[in-house]
Amino acid sequence: MTGAYLAALLVSAAGVLAIDLRWRLLLGARRSPFGTRPRVLGVVGAGAALLLVWDVVAIRAGFYGRGLGDALVGVEVAPHLPIEEIVFVVFLAYVTLVVAAGMLRWLGRRRDQWPDGRDAS
């Protein structure tokens, strides 16, 4: 089904965002151990950009390319780089930080505290 992959990515991102907001982990926190919202977004962007570089190098070297699954929308932003890949690298960067923020919280003393004892808010 055309667009299923993009839809799945967006639904997954929405789910992670819900977890983030509910437990005030990253964007849901006024200030997480990973910084304030603008900086977090900057790091997500930088991470996504680095992943894209890796992607482009691998695609140009011919290690992999786009498939023909009908879940793809079919739009390429560059040869063999479907538009979904942009969304994917942003999602991967974001979910990594949310999981890491969750782990920091989990390893901390109390669930409503960051490890340094500050209240999570």
Added chain:
Amino acid sequence: MTYAGLAALVLALAALGHVVCRAVARSRGTLPENLGAATALTALVLLALTVVFDSAMIAADLFRFDASQLLGVRVGLAPLEDLAWPLATALVLPALAAAAAPRPAERVRVDGGTSSARGERLAATDVTLPRPATPAGTASGAPAEAPGRAPARRVLARLVGTARPVSWINTAYPFVAAYLLAGGSSWWLGIVASLYLLVPYNLAMYGINDVFDHESDLANPRKGGVEGIVLERGLHRTTLVAALVTNVPFLVVLLAAGTTLANVVLVVAVVAVVGYSAPPLRLKERPVLDSLTSSTHFVAPAVYGVALAGGAWTSEVLAVLAAFFCWGAASHAFGAVQDVRADRAAGIGSVATVLGARRTTRLALAVYALAVVVLLVGAGWPGRVAALVPLLHLVNVWPHRDVTDTTCETANAGWRRFLWLNQVCGFIVTLVVIAVLAGW
């Protein structure tokens, strides 16, 4: 270059980025406590997600691989190389975010600890002050926790910390590099052995060490941060049991699958790990043997890699292993210099308490130089490039050549440089390994 080569290069860069970002975050006071453990756990979660969803994405034909560029090992449908993606993101992004986080404003902690990076070590020590064992034999948790059993997540965090995640790569990497270079062909055996050397081996090494070092660690303010961790008494039994439970299954499989030579090497490695700190051997308190045993911890995995792969014992291979052993012994000896006074006060022997700070440092310099020469003469091309590694360590220790017993603590500066220099050296070694694998 193949996809595996690119993935290895990216991982090496990611590891370097991780170390640099941590150093920046520490200096800016934005390094969260437990970032290492959080990174390791994040990597595990993302690895699991990748295996599942990469497989699903490949099944849906969202992308295709050029099979001729792949190693051919698949986890589910995911090619092994794809697992570099979650590892690299876990290594880089949290550390990068910590490094980029705004500096903390004046933070006040209600419970009296500190939250600045400089206070990190104090904070780590302050939660690990010895407490008398409760009747149940378990540690009480953090002050905020109810008394009684420590919650499972805190025990896990302590065990992960005890196993020194920062050092995991130091034992697994020599094996992986040696196994690949020696032409190891069994993928599952290589993966089992590298997983063993990544975590259980280190849990045994440092767990046993921390349990039997408890008393002397308490007297040493240097232990308790990145360089060591003071293990509370209540966790001693848990640690030893965890080490046993995680080690035995791996050892059974590896011993059943290995050749006689490989098995002998593996047994030597395990004996060195246990005997280093466990009585009656307690080799760490036997001068000179302490440095040799410590070096064995890291060189034995490399020797094991060659043996398990059935590789040829060429003069180049022997030269590299010999130089690696020299480097390990010299590094251990220099590491002991900073503790000369503390060790003597605690009645503990080491290579440095016997030889004295200055002679130990100079011996380390000489042994590093020996490693440089051995690599230049014996390692061939491109192995010769690796001579940079002991050379850099020589340069690092050089300023401390005139250290005396009374100023031995100043060697800590060199030791702290050593810790990150090691990561740079890992990068250099990786490039050499890639060069050899690529047939340059």
